[in-house]
Amino acid sequence: MGMNGNYYINSDIGLPIYKQVVSQIEQKIISGEYAPGFLLPSMNELSAELDISKETIKKAYSILRDKGVIEPRQGKGFYVCKVGDDRRARILLLFDKFSSNKQVLYNSFMSEIGEHAEVTIRIHNQSLDVFELFIDEALDNYDYYVVAPHFPLDQSSQKRMLRLLKRLPNRKLILVDRNVPELSGNYGVVYQDFENDITDCLSAVSSELKKFARLNVITLSSSLYGSIISASVGKFCTANGINVEFSNDISRDNLRRNEVYLILSSQLETGLLSLARNARELGLEIGKDVSVISYNDFPLNEIIFNGLTAASTDFEQMGRIAAQMIMEKTPDKVRCPFNLIRRGTF
Secondary structure (H helix, E strand, C coil), X not given: CEEECCEEECCCCCCCHHHHHHHHHHHHHHHCCCCCCCEXXXXXXXXXXXXXXXXXXXXXXXXXXXXXXXXXXCCCEEEECCCCCCCXXXXXXXXXXXXXXXXXXXXXXXXXXXXXXXXXXXECCCCHHHHHHHHHHHCCCCCEEEECCCCCCCHHHHHHHHHHHHHCCHHHEEEEECCCCCCCCCCEEEECCCCCHHHHHHHCCHHHHCCCCEEEEEECCCCCCHHXXXXXXXHHHHHHCCCEEEEXXXXXXXXXXXXXXXXXXXXXXXXXXXXXXXXXXXXXXXXXXXXXXXXXXXXXXXXXXXXXXXXXXXXXXXXXXXXXXHHHCCCCEEECCEEEEXXXXX
């Protein structure tokens, strides 16, 4: 048994060192030696006193924090929580953008989490530099990190994203809107499957699609996963004998009667104006002469074109499930429901 100051490590009992530290701090709190509001030794001080790694102390403090025994104060250290203190969880939302879909997800998340948490939101705008800056600022200051991991799909960016995600405590991480199967561990994720969701959805209406002269897949510049979705749709059309054409814009030249247009865009409004203008100039009525499906639903879809059909993940349910994972402490890997929402345009 080795002892230094007020703490000691017993190497004979077979109990992990971090658990010994947790137990000793809890005993000091129970005995009254550490009163509510007491400032604990810094991680550097305690690791030096016990001659053990700072990571071991960090793990012990993290466990005590999760149990609501101690709490951090930025720039000051860890303090003993007040007796009976029902501290709300601190949650950081790291979204790529605050689009209308993210607004739906956010509203649902906040409605479900209620008064159980203090929520901070940051927008990384699909920039890994900004994402890393937010992580540097946020580490050890939040109980949960809810991340939309949407970044450039090149190999270098994806490797960097993975390294940054691994810096976040696994048990405190909830991914939304995209799965990262390369990331191991017991984190939570509620995601849409960009490769398979759309084909599962189109399979249900394949007989209807065959009645049209062509399915046009329009990948607009704001669609991060357009190439993945397009490739999947191409395979589906080949397997089902459906004529398909791919394009990056909606022009008068590719807007034709008795054809279907699947618009891939993270901001649907960027393609709607071109679609409406060109259809009007050609004397085509959307929903009658040409059919349109948007990828992902938007609140505006219920109104425009007498109702715009959408193939979409359920962002409201996505936010609800993410919040439930936090409140119930039940992280899981959940593929969010994805459905074809039929309205007037298809």
